Amino acid sequence: MTNLGPAAWIALGYFVAAIPVGLIVGKLRGVDLREVGSGNIGTTNAVRALGPVLGALVFLLDLAKAGAPLWFASRDPSVAQAAPLAGVEGGWLALVGLACVLGHIYPIYLGFRGGKGVACALGILLVVHWPTTLLALLIYAQTIWLVRVSAVASLTALSSAFAAMFLAQRPLAELILVGFMTAIIWWRHRENLRELPTKLIEAGRKRQRGPTDPANEDPA
Numbered sequence: 001m002t003n004l005g006p007a008a009w010i011a012l013g014y015f016v017a018a019i020p021v022g023l024i025v026g027k028l029r030g031v032d033l034r035e036v037g038s039g040n041i042g043t044t045n046a047v048r049a050l051g052p053v054l055g056a057l058v059f060l061l062d063l064a065k066a067g068a069p070l071w072f073a074s075r076d077p078s079v080a081q082a083a084p085l086a087g088v089e090g091g092w093l094a095l096v097g098l099a100c101v102l103g104h105i106y107p108i109y110l111g112f113r114g115g116k117g118v119a120c121a122l123g124i125l126l127v128v129h130w131p132t133t134l135l136a137l138l139i140y141a142q143t144i145w146l147v148r149v150s151a152v153a154s155l156t157a158l159s160s161a162f163a164a165m166f167l168a169q170r171p172l173a174e175l176i177l178v179g180f181m182t183a184i185i186w187w188r189h190r191e192n193l194r195e196l197p198t199k200l201i202e203a204g205r206k207r208q209r210g211p212t213d214p215a216n217e218d219p220a
Contacts, residue, residue: 003078006085006092010099013069017103017120020110021061022046025054042115044150059119066100067123074127090173097124097177105188116188118154121181125161128174136161151192158182 004012022041026033029050037045043062047055073079073096085091104120106112125133136157143153162178 002076004073004076005078006073006082006095009069009073009076009079009096010092013066013073013096014099014103015108016069017066017100018107018109018114019065020107020114021065022058022115023110025058025061026050029054040115041110042117043119062104062115062119063123063126065123066097066104066120067127069100070097070124070127088173088176090171091176094173094177097128098180100124101181101184105184116154117181117185118158121158121185124181125178128177129165129170132161132165135164149196151189152196155186155189158185 020041022033022043022045026041026046026049031049033039033041033045033049036049038048039045043055043059046058050058070093074093079092079096082092085095088094101117101120101124103114105114105117107114122133122136125136139160140153140157143156144150147153159182162175162182165175165178
């Protein structure tokens with residue numbers, strides 16, 4: 001493994017994760033995700049605009065573009081041997097992970113207007129502590145089934161993941177990374193939170209009508 005050093009991995013993590021894969025996949029199909037649906041370039045809007053298959057591809061690519069730089073950085077001897085950052089062991093790796101999430105949310109290639117960061121956060125969790133990723137996915141699936149609002153499911157899953165890592169007494173660097181990551185993603189969902197009461201009411205109405213009710217279908 002090349003000894004790039006912590007600073008290089010932080011920069012590389014940001015610029016790789018800033019690649020707008022959702023926008024690229026959409027463009028290949030003649031769709032600009034910024035101009036349809038919620039205007040977001042992440043998984044949820046990709047599923048709505050491009051279908052489940054390409055939406056899943058966007059999810060996996062977003063996950064990988066954040067997880068891969070962190071995984072490679074964790075195997076760089078120059079990072080492992082670097083002096084603790086502010087006295088925190090693993091602090092440099094935490095910064096690499098945070099840079100990846102920030103790259104996706106605030107990509108330089110799109111004028112610092114990117115996605116919400118949920119898929120990237122899962123990629124980071126997968127590298128940091130994979131059992132927590134499974135927990136987050138299970139909680140997401142349960143919450144989306146109950147309330148049918150992606151933002152609620154995402155924020156519940158990430159918050160639960162942080163709580164689980166805290167209770168498991170994971171290393172301080174991991175807690176700092178996941179804590180900051182969760183806080184940033186909550187901030188990015190602030191508009192969704194303002195609209196939450198309306199969405200929850202609508203979700204409740206759809207559940208009462210049942211999945212086969214024509215009123216549940218989105219207008220063409």
